[in-house]
Amino acid sequence: MRLSRYFLPVLKETPAEAQIVSHRLMLRAGMIKQASAGIYSWLPMGFKVLRKLENIVHEEQVRAGHIPMLMPTLQSADLWRESGRYDDYGEEMLRITDRHGRDMLYGPTNEELITDIFRSHVSSYKDLPKTLYHIQWKFRDEIRPRFGVMRGREFLMKDGYNFDLTKEDALHAYNRHLVSYLRTYERMGLQAIPMRADGGPIGGDYTHEFLVLAETGESEVFYDSEVTDLTFGDRGIDYDDHAQCQAVLEEFTSRYARTDETHDEAVFNENVPEARRRQARGIEVGQIFYFGTKYSEPMGATVQGPDGKPVPVHMGSHGIGVSRLVGAIIEASHDERGIIWPEGVTPFHAGIVNLKQGDAGTDAACEEIYRALAARGLEPLYDDTEDRAGAKFATMDLIGLPWRVTVGPRGLKTGVVELTSRRTGESEELSPEAAVARLAEIYAPHQAGSAPV
Ligand code: P5A
Numbered sequence: 001m002r003l004s005r006y007f008l009p010v011l012k013e014t015p016a017e018a019q020i021v022s023h024r025l026m027l028r029a030g031m032i033k034q035a036s037a038g039i040y041s042w043l044p045m046g047f048k049v050l051r052k053l054e055n056i057v058h059e060e061q062v063r064a065g066h067i068p069m070l071m072p073t074l075q076s077a078d079l080w081r082e083s084g085r086y087d088d089y090g091e092e093m094l095r096i097t098d099r100h101g102r103d104m105l106y107g108p109t110n111e112e113l114i115t116d117i118f119r120s121h122v123s124s125y126k127d128l129p130k131t132l133y134h135i136q137w138k139f140r141d142e143i144r145p146r147f148g149v150m151r152g153r154e155f156l157m158k159d160g161y162n163f164d165l166t167k168e169d170a171l172h173a174y175n176r177h178l179v180s181y182l183r184t185y186e187r188m189g190l191q192a193i194p195m196r197a198d199g200g201p202i203g204g205d206y207t208h209e210f211l212v213l214a215e216t217g218e219s220e221v222f223y224d225s226e227v228t229d230l231t232f233g234d235r236g237i238d239y240d241d242h243a244q245c246q247a248v249l250e251e252f253t254s255r256y257a258r259t260d261e262t263h264d265e266a267v268f269n270e271n272v273p274e275a276r277r278r279q280a281r282g283i284e285v286g287q288i289f290y291f292g293t294k295y296s297e298p299m300g301a302t303v304q305g306p307d308g309k310p311v312p313v314h315m316g317s318h319g320i321g322v323s324r325l326v327g328a329i330i331e332a333s334h335d336e337r338g339i340i341w342p343e344g345v346t347p348f349h350a351g352i353v354n355l356k357q358g359d360a361g362t363d364a365a366c367e368e369i370y371r372a373l374a375a376r377g378l379e380p381l382y383d384d385t386e387d388r389a390g391a392k393f394a395t396m397d398l399i400g401l402p403w404r405v406t407v408g409p410r411g412l413k414t415g416v417v418e419l420t421s422r423r424t425g426e427s428e429e430l431s432p433e434a435a436v437a438r439l440a441e442i443y444a445p446h447q448a449g450s451a452p453v
Contacts (some may be wrong), residue, residue, distance in 0.1 A: 001348065001379065001380070001381050001382070002382050002384045003382060003383045003384060003385055004384050004385050006044065006381070007030075007043065007044050007299070008029075008030045008043075008044070008045055008395075009030040009043065009293050010028060010029060010030045010395055010398060010399070011027060011028045011030070012016050013338075014028065015027045015028070018148065018359070019146070019147065020147050020148075020150070020216040020323065020327075020437055021216070021330065021331060021333070021334055022147070022148060022149075022150065022216075022326075022327040022328070022330035022334075023147050023148030023149075023327065024236070024329045025330055025334060025338060025339050025342075025398070025400075026046060026148055026149065026326070026327065026330065027148070027336065028212060028338075028398060029045065029339060029398050029399045029400070030043055030045060030046075030047050030300045030399075031043055031046030031049070031326075032046045032148065032149065033061060037145050037153065037155065038142060038145025038146075038151070038152045038153030039152065039153055039154045040148070040149060040152065040154075040357075044113075045347050045399065046326065048347040048348075049051045049326050049341075049347050050322065050323060050326060050344075051211075051344060052344075052345045052346075052347070053105075053188065053322050053325050053326065053345060054135050054156075054158075054322060056184055056187050056188060056215055056344065056345070057135060057158045057184055057320055057322060058135070060180045060181075060183050060184040060187070061133055061158070061160065063183075063239070064131075064132040064176050064177070064179070064239045065131065065176070065239050065240070066132070066160055066180075067130070067131065067132050067133070067135070068133060068134065068135075069132055069134050070134045070136060071110055071113050071114065071117075071134055071136060072107075072113075073105075073106055073107055073136060073137050073138075073139070074096070074104050074105070074106060074107070075104065075105055075106075075107045075110075075112070076102065076103070076104060077095070077102075077103035077104060077105055078103075079112040079113060079115075079116055079155065079299075080112050082112065082298060082299050083111070083112050083115075083294075083295055083298055083299055084103075084201040085111075085112070085201070085297060087202065088292040089108065089201060090201075091141060091143075092108060092140045092141050092142065092201075093105050093106075093108055093140075093141065094106040094108075094141050095137045102412065106138075106139035107136075107138060107139070108139060108140045108265065109138065109157075109159060109317070109319070110134075110159055110161070110203065111134075111161065111202070111295050111315075111317055112134060112295065112299070114161045115161075115295045115296060115301045115315070116299065117132075118130075118132075118161075118163055118300075118301050118313070119296075119299060119300060119301040119302075122163070122303060122305055122401065124303055124304050125165045125303045125304060125305050125306060125311075125354050127303070127402075128163060128164055128165045128303065128313070129162065129163065129164045129165070129169055130162070130163045130171070131160055131161065131162040131163070131173055131176075132160065132161055132163075133158060133159060133160030133161065133318075134158070134219075135155070135156065135157070135322060136157065136159070137154055137155070137156055137157075138154070138155055138157045138159075139153060139154050145206075145303075147218075147327065148327055149323045149324060149326055149327045150218075150283065150324050150327040150328070151218065152323065152324075152409065155321065155322075155323045155324060156321075156322040156323040157319050157320065157321060157322060157323075158319065158322055159317060159319045159351075160317065160318045160319075160320070160322040161315060161316070161317050161318075162174075162177075162315060162316050162317075162318075163296075163313045163315055164300075164313060164314045164315070165305065165311070165313065165314070166314060167292065167314050169314065169362065170290055170292070170314035170315065170316055171206075171290060172242045172245060172246075173258055173316055174206070174249075174288055174289075174290045174316050174318075175242075175245035175246055175248065175249045176239050176245050176448045177288045177316075177318040178194060178208065178248065178249050178288060179232070179239070179245050179248045179249075180239070181194075181210055181286055181288070181320065182194075182248070182252065184230055184320065185210065185212075185285065185286075186231065186233075187344045187446075188325065188329060188330075188342060188344055188345050189329065189333065189342025189343070189344055190212050190285070190325075190328065190329060190332060190342075191212065191213070191228065191231070192211060192212050192285050193210065193211050193212075193213070193221075193223065193227050193228070193230075193252075193257055193282070193284065194208040194209070194210055194252050194253050194257065195208060195209050195210075195211055195221055195223065195257040195258050195259050195282075196257065196259070196262045197209040197258070197259045197261055197262060197287060198259070198261035198262055199289060199291065202287075202289050202291070202317060203289070203291045204289045204290055204291030204292065204294065204316070206274060206289070206290040206291075207287060207288060207289045207290070208253065208287065208288055209259055209284045209286070209287045210284070210285050210286040210287065211259070211283065211285070211346060211376070212280030212282060212283045212285055212328045212331070212332055213228075213280055213281070213282050214281065214282065214328070214331040214332060215281055215322040216281070216283075216331055217280075217281035217282040217283040217284075217331075217379065218283070218284070219259050219260065219281065219282050219283070219284050220259070220260040220263075220279070220280075220282075221257070221258070221259055221260070221278070221279070221280055221281065221282045222256070222257075222258055222260070222263045222268055222278070222279050223255070223256060223257035223258070223278050223280075223300055224255040224256045224271075224272045224276050224277070224278070224421070225276040225277075225278050226255050226276060227252075227255050227257045230251065230252055232248070250400065255272075256268055256271050256272050259282075259284075260289035260314060265372055282327045283324070283331060283335075284321070284324075285320065285321050285324060285325050285328050286319055286320040286321060286363055287318075287319050288317075288318040288319075289316050289317050289318065290315075290316040290318065291315060291316060291317070292314050292315065293312040293313070293314060293315070294315070295315060296312040296313045296314070297312045301313055301315075304356050304439065305373075312408045313372065321437040326365075326409060328342070329342065329345060332401075334400070335399065337394075337397040338397045338398035338399065338400050339398070339399060339400025340400050340402065340422050341400045341401060341402055341422075342402070343402050343442065343443060343446050344446045346400070346401055346402055347381075347399075348379050348380060348401050349373070349379050349380060349400070349401070349402075349403065349439060349443055350373065350378065350380050350388050350401055350402075350403040350404065350405055350439055351380070351381050351382075351383060351396045351399075351401045351403070351404045351405070352366050352369055352380050352381070352382040352383065352404075352405045352407065353383050353389070353392045353393065353396060353404060353405070353406045353407065354366045354382070354383060354384055354392075354407055354408075355389050355392075355406060355407060355408030355409070356408060356409050357384060357385065357386055358386075359409055359410055361409060362407055362408060362412060363384075365407050365412055365417070365432060366382060366384070366407050366434060369405055369407065369432050369435065369436060370382050372432070372433070372436040373436055373439060373440075376436065376439075376440040377447060378443060379438060380405075381399075381401060382452055383395070383396070393410060396422075397422065400422060401422060402421065402423065402437060403419060403420070403421060403422065403442070404418075404419070404420045404422065405417055405418070405419055405420075405432075405435050405439075406418040406420065407432075411429065415431055416429040416430060416431060417429070417430065417431075417432050417435050418430075419435045419438060419439075
């Protein structure tokens with residue numbers, strides 16, 4: 001993409017309404033624009049990051065054997081009356097009446113809708129297990145939407161739902177989700193720690209939240225510092241292997257790590273040596289639930305069991321806050337000059353800065369690097385504007401592309417360009433070909449899969 005043709009409305013001023021750094025940087029970098037309280041338009045660069053996160057989520061869900069689909073945002077109130085949640089959900093639910101006077105709602109979550117789909121089409125235990133998921137906008141009429149996309153009213157969620165014959169199978173689905181979530185967040189350059197939590201309006205008392213530690217996080221958390229040493233890495237996993245998935249769950253959840261909803265000071269003090277006790281704040285980027293037959297029983301989602309008798313299926317639901325993650329990644333990765341995107345989620349792989357726009361040699365060298373990067377499957381953002389070098393550098397630093405190639409007449413005289421890391425600020429002088437080859441090498445591990453849906 002050439003910057004002269006793109007739509008990147010960066011702001012010079014720091015917007016006064018933004019209280020936390022991710023919100024400020026998303027506005028300044030031209031990623032989002034507030035449409036109304038807690039509701040945002042995703043401008044091109046913000047949208048690009050959102051799509052990258054969606055792709056990672058899809059890839060990891062499909063890898064775990066989960067099936068993508070799409071349900072609508074608007075739902076009929078009748079289904080929610082069946083489960084009993086229509087009245088329970090309270091003021092967070094946006095209720096709408098259509099022209100025929102029918103009660104509708106903008107879905108805050110989809111347990112009822114998916115249970116209805118399941119009961120209409122699945123009748124035998126032989127069709128189990130099944131896990132279906134989608135990535136769709138949700139609406140929760142939060143009393144205090146704030147912090148930009150972190151606590152929106154409209155937000156993008158990946159929500160998945162498992163249907164199993166037995167509790168044991170459903171707990172395997174739970175473990176499978178835990179493993180796939182660990183992989184998902186690590187690919188986004190994040191450490192998200194599973195912590196014992198509370199079921200809230202979704203239900204169930206077996207649930208973990210995934211938290212990214214950050215001072216601006218809305219959740220208060222208590223944990224054994226050893227949990228921050230754990231990484232999933234690139235180990236192999238067989239998602240059908242119950243014992244393997246259970247072992248990962250135990251590895252990642254056996255140490256004390258809880259949100260304030262379930263924190264128990266006595267247990268904390270007794271089980272964690274004082275030097276390892278931590279109290280901090282975190283951003284909740286996902287939550288997994290096992291709730292058994294809470295929805296299947298009242299809604300009649302039964303299958304014929306092996307003995308011919310109908311049994312309600314065991315269910316769980318599993319959510320990732322996709323739009324919130326954009327903010328969470330920025331909270332975890334920025335400096336005073338702007339965003340620093342992890343390679344796995346960056347909107348463009350590298351910026352190209354032309355120090356002397358209009359100079360035939362410099363322009364040609366930039367065009368060649370642009371073409372060569374694209375030929376390697378990389379997407380550069382070429383600053384081909386007439387701005388001064390200082391302004392071009394400031395924009396690149398603000399929008400946070402992990403790598404910058406700087407091209408100027410002086411370097412070209414000796415056949416070199418400069419490759420600079422946004423994270424360390426370190427620069428290397430290389431031939432244009434070597435710079436392209438180096439970027440291809442850096443990004444190779446992040447280009448492995450193509451999105452399955
Ligand atoms: C699990 C999937 C559920 O709704 N039902 C379907 C279950 N869980 S949850 O924890 O309530 O939400 C899942 C994730 O969505 C994100 N999230 C939000 N993101 C931005 N703004 C909000 N107002 C908001 N509310 C929830 C969180 O990341 C949460 O973990």
